[in-house]
Amino acid sequence: MLSLLSRILELEFGESRLQHYGLFEDSNCVSQNTAIELLDGQQRFTNSLDELVAKNDANAVVVLVGDTLLQLAKSMAETAKPVYWFGSKSLMNSDIDALVSFQYAGENFLASTNPAAADVLIHAGSIRYLDQMALLSKSRALLGDSGQLILFSEFLVDDSCIEYSALPNLTSFKQLSKRLGFEELESRDLSASASHTLKLLCPLLETHGAALAGEAAENSNLLADMHAEFSTMRDEFSTGRRGFYLFVLRRESTTAYEWADAEFGDIQSFNPLEVAGLFEKSFNVDFDEELWNWKYVQGDGKCVVVRLDKQSDIVAHYGGAPRKIAYFGESSMAIQPCDVMVHPSIRKQYGKGSLFFEVAATFLEREIGNTVNHLLGFGFPNQKTMNISKRLGLYEKTDDFIEIVYPVSQASQKQERHQAMIVDYDPLDAASRGELDSLWALMKDDYRDGIIGVRDAKYIQHRYMNHPFSKSKQYRCVIIRAQSSKKALAFAVVKEHDGSQLLMDLICPVAVMKSAISILKQELGTGEGGAILRLWVTSSGKDKVLTAGAIVNELGIEIPCNSWNPGPNAAVLYGAWWLTAGDMDFI
Numbered sequence: 001m002l003s004l005l006s007r008i009l010e011l012e013f014g015e016s017r018l019q020h021y022g023l024f025e026d027s028n029c030v031s032q033n034t035a036i037e038l039l040d041g042q043q044r045f046t047n048s049l050d051e052l053v054a055k056n057d058a059n060a061v062v063v064l065v066g067d068t069l070l071q072l073a074k075s076m077a078e079t080a081k082p083v084y085w086f087g088s089k090s091l092m093n094s095d096i097d098a099l100v101s102f103q104y105a106g107e108n109f110l111a112s113t114n115p116a117a118a119d120v121l122i123h124a125g126s127i128r129y130l131d132q133m134a135l136l137s138k139s140r141a142l143l144g145d146s147g148q149l150i151l152f153s154e155f156l157v158d159d160s161c162i163e164y165s166a167l168p169n170l171t172s173f174k175q176l177s178k179r180l181g182f183e184e185l186e187s188r189d190l191s192a193s194a195s196h197t198l199k200l201l202c203p204l205l206e207t208h209g210a211a212l213a214g215e216a217a218e219n220s221n222l223l224a225d226m227h228a229e230f231s232t233m234r235d236e237f238s239t240g241r242r243g244f245y246l247f248v249l250r251r252e253s254t255t256a257y258e259w260a261d262a263e264f265g266d267i268q269s270f271n272p273l274e275v276a277g278l279f280e281k282s283f284n285v286d287f288d289e290e291l292w293n294w295k296y297v298q299g300d301g302k303c304v305v306v307r308l309d310k311q312s313d314i315v316a317h318y319g320g321a322p323r324k325i326a327y328f329g330e331s332s333m334a335i336q337p338c339d340v341m342v343h344p345s346i347r348k349q350y351g352k353g354s355l356f357f358e359v360a361a362t363f364l365e366r367e368i369g370n371t372v373n374h375l376l377g378f379g380f381p382n383q384k385t386m387n388i389s390k391r392l393g394l395y396e397k398t399d400d401f402i403e404i405v406y407p408v409s410q411a412s413q414k415q416e417r418h419q420a421m422i423v424d425y426d427p428l429d430a431a432s433r434g435e436l437d438s439l440w441a442l443m444k445d446d447y448r449d450g451i452i453g454v455r456d457a458k459y460i461q462h463r464y465m466n467h468p469f470s471k472s473k474q475y476r477c478v479i480i481r482a483q484s485s486k487k488a489l490a491f492a493v494v495k496e497h498d499g500s501q502l503l504m505d506l507i508c509p510v511a512v513m514k515s516a517i518s519i520l521k522q523e524l525g526t527g528e529g530g531a532i533l534r535l536w537v538t539s540s541g542k543d544k545v546l547t548a549g550a551i552v553n554e555l556g557i558e559i560p561c562n563s564w565n566p567g568p569n570a571a572v573l574y575g576a577w578w579l580t581a582g583d584m585d586f587i
Contacts, residue, residue: 004212004222008201011208013039019068020124020152021197021244023048023190038200041193046072052150052248053081053120061117063142065109066124067091077102084115110138118142122150129156129168130366133264133304136180141310143251149182150248154194154233156371157243159566165371170243172365172565179358181260182249194244195237198230205230259358263307266366267296270305274314275339282341290468295321295338295585298466302335304363306355315343316355318363321585322374324459328576329448335367335374338585340385350388360394361564369565376451377562378577380584386558395560396570399538399577403553404546405500406521406533420489420519425477427465433457435479435488439507446510452578455507463582464493464504475504480516490516493582494524494533503535505582506545513545521547540575 005019012035022041049072053062058081064073065086073085077099084105096102106112109123121139139149155170174184205223212219236242252260276287295301296319303319319339325332342356350356368377380401381389389395426432436457444452453459464475480490490508494501501524508516517533524531535545538559542552561573581587 004219004226005201007212007215008204008208011211012204020045021190021194022200024193024196034200034203038197038204041197041200045193048246049122049150050075052148053122056120056148060119061115062120062122063105063115063118064122064124066122069122069124070096072122073102074099084118086112110134115142117144118147119144120148120150124152126154127151127168128166129172129372130266132168132173132176133180133266133362133366136177136182137264140181140251145251145253147251148185148248149251150246152190152244152246155243155245156241157191158239158241159369159371161241162370162375162568164373167242169365169369169371169565170245176362176365177247177249179259179362180264181252181257183252184247185250186246186248188246189243190246191237191243195234198234198237202227202230258353259306259355261309262355262358263310263312264359264362265305265307267301267303270314272296275305275317278314278317278341278343279339281344288468291586294466294468295319298462302363302367303339304359304366306359315346316359317341318359320363320367320374320377323583324454325376326444326447326452326454327375328451332376333374334376334378334451334453336583336585337363337377337379337381340381350392352392356388357392357394360389360392364394364562364564368562369567372565375567376573377560378579378583379560380557381560383556383558386560389560394562394564396563397558398561398570398573399540399559399575399579401536401555401557401559401579402539402542403555404535404537404542405551405553406517406535406547407549407551408521408524408532419483421481421483421486422478422519422523423481425479425491427457427461427477432479436460436491436507439488439491439509442509443507447578450576450578451573453583455505460491460493460505480508480519492516492520494520495581495587497534497587500532500534502581502587503533504587505580506535510544514547517545517547536581538575538577538579541578 009019020042022038023045024041053076061082062076063084067087070085070087070091073083074096077083080101082101084103086105086107086109088107089104092104105114121143123135123139127135143149154167155173156165156167157170159169177184205227209223212223233242272289272292279287296303299321301319301321303317305314306316307314317339318337320335320337323334323336325334340360346355364377366372368374386395390397425436440456443455460477464470464477467475469475474495475493476495477493479488480492481488490506490512492506493504495504503517503520506513506516517535521533524533536555537545546552559577559579561570563570
């Protein structure tokens with residue numbers, strides 16, 4: 001779409017002009033000629049950037065990132081200021097190449113090693129919210145103490161509604177920039193100017209629409225998309241959901257902040273074996289690379305990791321396993337925080353400003369909330385982690401995880417068994433997969449007033465058949481059928497656990513749950529000595545599965561929700577989840 005916008009400006013002005021927003025500060029900026037007013041506003045914005053740079057030393061090394069900053073880079077180089085520019089090489093020409101002070105640095109700012117250092121960095125354009133950590137980390141590495149980052153972008157300002165946005169959250173950006181060692185010197189809300197720029201651009205789309213449509217067949221659709229996007233943007237500017245801001249940030253001295261040199265990274269920034277030592281020191285168990293790959297590669301897991309500096313080992317990790325859910329009848333996404341660890345040598349305190357807090361807050365801002373990829377977070381933290389997280393404002397409680405113990409049935413209680421049969425589930429059989437999907441559809445409908453993880457055949461394949469534990473046949477997946485009609489009544493997964501059988505998952509209508517459990521209990525109790533059946537479930541679901549003679553035990557596990565980012569709060573979520581042992585990633 002940017003290439004189309006560039007062509008529109010080229011048709012209007014005879015060349016591709018600036019593509020960023022203009023600056024319109026007062027009524028004196030208004031012109032009778034819409035196109036000239038647009039160009040004047042854009043030039044004023046460029047001049048304001050030049051003035052910000054001019055406040056620095058005349059010999060300051062300046063790095064500019066973005067196609068639209070090429071002309072500013074050229075004008076700075078013409079005054080003998082050392083300039084590096086990142087952008088599309090196709091925009092270069094012989095005049096620019098001839099400038100001694102100008103150096104083309106490449107198209108990929110994040111991957112580049114040139115230049116090694118800079119005094120001022122200007123970054124143009126909208127940033128996707130997941131990109132801001134990499135951008136700020138790279139900028140920090142490039143800038144020395146007191147170096148300045150001048151950044152302008154669209155931001156999400158109002159995140160109170162459940163609606164995804166790729167824009168960086170304004171509040172989260174400010175928190176992250178501070179976390180990564182930047183001090184805010186100045187911020188300018190230029191949303192009104194951005195909205196006015198869009199108003200001036202729209203007539204140009206109409207003026208040159210026919211010419212563009214004649215140049216390429218696909219341009220008509222692209223123009224329609226641009227009209228729709230501009231309309232959405234103008235609506236969001238007018239309602240305050242979207243804003244356009246310019247920030248001037250200064251790289252703080254490394255002595256001003258305890259974690260000023262800490263390197264934050266995501267799932268792409270390390271090899272799994274790099275966390276093995278940290279994992280083993282944190283949990284006192286061997287690192288299982290297969291389980292890790294199942295969770296983070298096959299399961300598209302997310303994480304934030306921290307090193308004390310570029311050369312150090314990973315000292316903190318906060319991971320998460322995504323999960324499709326039905327949220328009060330609507331399809332949505334959740335993520336289960338897991339593998340939360342901080343190296344014991346620096347795990348001395350857990351207050352705000354601790355490394356645990358910094359990595360946890362960064363993860364929550366990136367992954368959970370009204371406007372990001374996962375609406376909800378849920379999990380099974382130990383009591384210490386839960387207490388700390390609640391105290392720091394990261395989590396709130398939504399339920400308790402309990403255990404229900406079903407003793408071995410007596411002979412007089414086994415009549416239901418003659419009315420049903422249990423057969424092993426065959427994931428390769430299309431008819432069996434169809435039955436499982438039908439059972440899930442019925443169960444999902446029963447939870448339209450609550451929250452439940454998707455339990456269709458595709459999920460069951462990933463969770464149990466593809467799980468590393470399946471190699472040792474730890475999971476038994478069965479279908480309970482009516483004896484006479486052979487109709488599928490329920491799907492269940494059981495696993496041997498501490499001398500008992502743990503009911504990992506039960507997929508069926510709520511009305512069938514108690515009878516399905518009774519049938520399973522009878523089946524498991526027929527062997528020599530029998531076997532006790534146990535179910536771990538959220539306390540709010542107890543009445544659905546509590547049968548005569550069953551015993552309820554507390555597990556000392558509270559189910560959390562995110563309270564750091566705007567999102568559905570604990571009052572909305574309390575008692576709404578259906579979770580069982582199968583929702584845990586490591587059982």
